Amino acid sequence: MNNNTDKQEYTITVYTENQVGLLNRIAIIFSRRKINVESLNTSPSEVPGIHRFTIVVEESRDVVLKVVRQIEKQVEVLKAYFNTNDEIVWQELALYKVLSEEITEKVKVERLLREFGARAVAIRKDFIVFETTGHREETNKLMKALEPYGLVEFVRSARVAIIKESAGFHEKLKDFEKREPGEEVIENEYLGKREAVFTM
Amino acid sequence: MEQKQLTGSQAVLEACIAEGVDTIFGYPGGAIMPIYDALYDYKEKLNHILVRHEQGGIHAGQGFARSSGKVGVVFATSGPGATNLVTGLADAMIDSTPLVCITGQVFAHLLGTDAFQETDVINITMPVTKWNYQITDAEEIPSVLAKAFYLARSGRPGPVLIDISKNAQLQQFNYQGYTPCNHIRSYRPKPVIRKNYIDEAVALINNAKKPLVIFGQGVILGKAEKEFKKFIEKSGMPAAWTILGLSALPTDHPQNVGMLGMHGNYGPNVLTNECDVLIAVGMRFDDRVTGRLDKYAKQAKIIHLDIDPSEIDKNVKADVGVWGDCKETLPLLTLGIEQKERSEWLAVFAEYTKQENEQCIHPEMYPSTEDMTMAEVIRNVNEITEGNAIMVTDVGQHQMVTCRYAKFNESRSNITSGGLGTMGFGLPAAIGAKFGAQERTVIAVIGDGGFQMTLQELGTIMQTGIDVKIMILNNQFLGMVRQWQDMFNDKRYSFVDIASPNYVMLAKSYGIDGAKVEHRKDLVSAVKTMLEHKGSYLLEVMVGKENNVFPMVPQGCSVSEIRLK
Numbered sequence: 001m002n003n004n005t006d007k008q009e010y011t012i013t014v015y016t017e018n019q020v021g022l023l024n025r026i027a028i029i030f031s032r033r034k035i036n037v038e039s040l041n042t043s044p045s046e047v048p049g050i051h052r053f054t055i056v057v058e059e060s061r062d063v064v065l066k067v068v069r070q071i072e073k074q075v076e077v078l079k080a081y082f083n084t085n086d087e088i089v090w091q092e093l094a095l096y097k098v099l100s101e102e103i104t105e106k107v108k109v110e111r112l113l114r115e116f117g118a119r120a121v122a123i124r125k126d127f128i129v130f131e132t133t134g135h136r137e138e139t140n141k142l143m144k145a146l147e148p149y150g151l152v153e154f155v156r157s158a159r160v161a162i163i164k165e166s167a168g169f170h171e172k173l174k175d176f177e178k179r180e181p182g183e184e185v186i187e188n189e190y191l192g193k194r195e196a197v198f199t200m
Numbered sequence: 201m202e203q204k205q206l207t208g209s210q211a212v213l214e215a216c217i218a219e220g221v222d223t224i225f226g227y228p229g230g231a232i233m234p235i236y237d238a239l240y241d242y243k244e245k246l247n248h249i250l251v252r253h254e255q256g257g258i259h260a261g262q263g264f265a266r267s268s269g270k271v272g273v274v275f276a277t278s279g280p281g282a283t284n285l286v287t288g289l290a291d292a293m294i295d296s297t298p299l300v301c302i303t304g305q306v307f308a309h310l311l312g313t314d315a316f317q318e319t320d321v322i323n324i325t326m327p328v329t330k331w332n333y334q335i336t337d338a339e340e341i342p343s344v345l346a347k348a349f350y351l352a353r354s355g356r357p358g359p360v361l362i363d364i365s366k367n368a369q370l371q372q373f374n375y376q377g378y379t380p381c382n383h384i385r386s387y388r389p390k391p392v393i394r395k396n397y398i399d400e401a402v403a404l405i406n407n408a409k410k411p412l413v414i415f416g417q418g419v420i421l422g423k424a425e426k427e428f429k430k431f432i433e434k435s436g437m438p439a440a441w442t443i444l445g446l447s448a449l450p451t452d453h454p455q456n457v458g459m460l461g462m463h464g465n466y467g468p469n470v471l472t473n474e475c476d477v478l479i480a481v482g483m484r485f486d487d488r489v490t491g492r493l494d495k496y497a498k499q500a501k502i503i504h505l506d507i508d509p510s511e512i513d514k515n516v517k518a519d520v521g522v523w524g525d526c527k528e529t530l531p532l533l534t535l536g537i538e539q540k541e542r543s544e545w546l547a548v549f550a551e552y553t554k555q556e557n558e559q560c561i562h563p564e565m566y567p568s569t570e571d572m573t574m575a576e577v578i579r580n581v582n583e584i585t586e587g588n589a590i591m592v593t594d595v596g597q598h599q600m601v602t603c604r605y606a607k608f609n610e611s612r613s614n615i616t617s618g619g620l621g622t623m624g625f626g627l628p629a630a631i632g633a634k635f636g637a638q639e640r641t642v643i644a645v646i647g648d649g650g651f652q653m654t655l656q657e658l659g660t661i662m663q664t665g666i667d668v669k670i671m672i673l674n675n676q677f678l679g680m681v682r683q684w685q686d687m688f689n690d691k692r693y694s695f696v697d698i699a700s701p702n703y704v705m706l707a708k709s710y711g712i713d714g715a716k717v718e719h720r721k722d723l724v725s726a727v728k729t730m731l732e733h734k735g736s737y738l739l740e741v742m743v744g745k746e747n748n749v750f751p752m753v754p755q756g757c758s759v760s761e762i763r764l765k
Contacts, residue, residue: 016386017386020334021322021323021326021332021334024323024326025326028326028327032327065513066510066514069509069510069514070510072509072510073508073509073510075330075331075351075384075386075387076386076387077386078385078386173385176385176386177385
């Protein structure tokens with residue numbers, strides 16, 4: 001398959017029941033197809049009892065579409081969407097640990113923080129931890145800036161993303177709970193509107 | 201409301217009874233002993249079949265499910281008991297067979313400690329089950345089992361595995377009765393049928409000059425054989441089958457144009473690339489059916505009916521995807537399509553059949569060689585059973601030959617391992633099939649290779665006294681691999697020369713009568729003796745060593761490049 005050219009970043013959003021083992025069920029859908037997961041976040045959603053996965057992969061649209069269908073097929077998955085980067089608002093959080101001595105001596109810390117939209121979340125005699133959120137490039141920039149001053153440790157969270165078109169999941173869930181859900185829920189989006197799939 | 205103290209084990213068996221289970225295939229062991237202890241008191245209500253290996257147990261469960269249309273139930277213990285189920289689970293998953301497997305597990309407090317016979321069966325079986333769940337508290341048993349049975353049989357059926365820790369089996373709890381499950385909010389087995397795709401499909405069919413219907417097991421799983429027949433009859437369309445769709449339409453139906461795929465018939469393969477509308481019903485465009493995908497039915501508009509939305513557009517892009525249960529979608533299509541006769545188009549198929557008949561079918565069925573062929577054995581069976589038997593096959597050349605040549609009048613009569621291609625499936629599946637349809641004759645057609653993989657199940661036949669006719673077609677080779685080595689590896693026969701024991705003596709040691717046929721003159725009477733024998737019987741037929749199955753679509757070739765020799 002020569003579809004390497006149309007590979008791009010896709011963010012997959014999955015609403016699920018909160019069930020032991022579901023993470024693995026979803027993960028093996030990727031590993032079975034030898035797809036690398038770039039980033040994965042799971043946490044409770046705005047709806048009690050419903051979890052939200054945010055998964056980032058770099059793949060062609062065709063592959064992502066098929067993977068998303070396999071995810072939706074899992075019994076405990078309520079709904080899965082996938083979006084390109086321009087269809088979502090997304091952020092990653094990063095933490096940076098630097099030695100206090102080094103940084104306070106050589107840098108105007110306040111200016112640094114302002115410049116990178118960061119804040120200090122822990123200030124101790126021996127070290128300081130900065131935090132910033134943003135896209136990959138933004139969090140990378142601060143890392144680059146801190147490197148000369150002895151960056152001791154760095155960690156970045158998985159991506160979290162909001163789908164621009166989404167109207168939330170509360171109403172949809174009510175429909176899922178009905179024995180005979182309305183057409184929107186029961187409808188096969190894939191077949192109905194092929195081009196506009198996965199808008200909510 | 202019913203309220204009494206039950207143990208977890210009793211609750212498991214109560215659930216089985218409430219779900220209408222009457223037959224269980226299983227094998228006891230340490231971690232499932234409490235359930236077996238409870239079973240001692242349920243012997244009158246639940247017929248437990250003691251198999252000889254858990255793999256045999258699960259294949260029997262599959263055979264049972266396939267012949268009866270009910271959920272197959274399998275019990276196994278933890279550790280090796282559970283891991284021995286894996287092949288059967290994978291087979292049932294890919295062939296959409298409804299199963300509920302219950303495995304014992306070590307005490308909950310020992311989970312993760314590498315306890316004796318502990319294995320992480322939930323994670324091992326995750327990719328090969330529709331759903332699985334571990335129970336460590338007996339209170340959960342009724343509701344989880346209700347969910348298990350519901351999931352196994354609804355939507356696109358599949359295997360479900362429930363792992364129950366020993367403490368939960370022993371635990372006494374307040375039993376509130378059993379409530380079957382019919383809704384899970386995150387699970388949508390049955391879509392609402394949408395009118396617009398029905399209309400689009402109807403329009404395509406009505407405008408088609410050369411429509412071809414291809415059907416799979418979806419027709420059988422949806423119990424939609426009648427609806428399917430009406431559908432193809434109204435518009436006079438030729439219909440070809442995948443090996444799992446086989447027997448959904450009687451062999452001698454005038455619109456049945458034969459088998460698709462690698463060893464399928466000449467006409468349906470070639471004409472897949474000449475039809476103008478291809479209507480796929482409950483099939484998933486497996487690579488053994490489609491051959492080379494980028495040369496598959498490119499000229500045709502594709503209508504794809506399936507209950508599983510992830511199948512639509514998966515391998516072949518559909519112009520109209522009809523998502524739904526074909527029991528509901530087919531009648532809607534039938535309603536819309538025009539009454540037509542397509543005798544000219546059917547005559548094209550007949551022309552191909554004629555050619556195939558001359559070059560392949562007739563020489564195979566009525567060979568002029570000294571060696572017997574598999575096809576003539578099947579012909580002899582057809583002549584006596586008249587297509588009324590259940591044919592269970594293993595995997596390999598004999599499987600392709602049986603599917604090509606066996607005659608079927610009734611649905612659920614062809615039981616084979618299609619998607620996974622599990623050698624060793626045949627014998628245990630035939631045992632299960634007989635338990636699932638006791639009034640019918642069950643014939644297991646098995647190669648000398650596959651039979652040696654699960655022949656321990658002769659012990660199950662011996663102990664239960666079940667009546668299964670076993671036909672070993674012995675070519676003294678792992679024939680299908682040998683055929684490929686012959687055709688594609690310059691006849692370098694690498695480890696395909698397989699020796700056999702004396703099967704008749706082997707059967708005899710299990711108390712099963714049998715015979716071996718080496719000459720054509722003895723074949724008719726031997727088949728007759730087998731079928732008239734009261735009880736199980738093993739017939740070994742020595743067939744030509746190096747016969748190849750044709751036609752064949754070589755791997756990587758288009759269906760229209762099918763070779764007759």
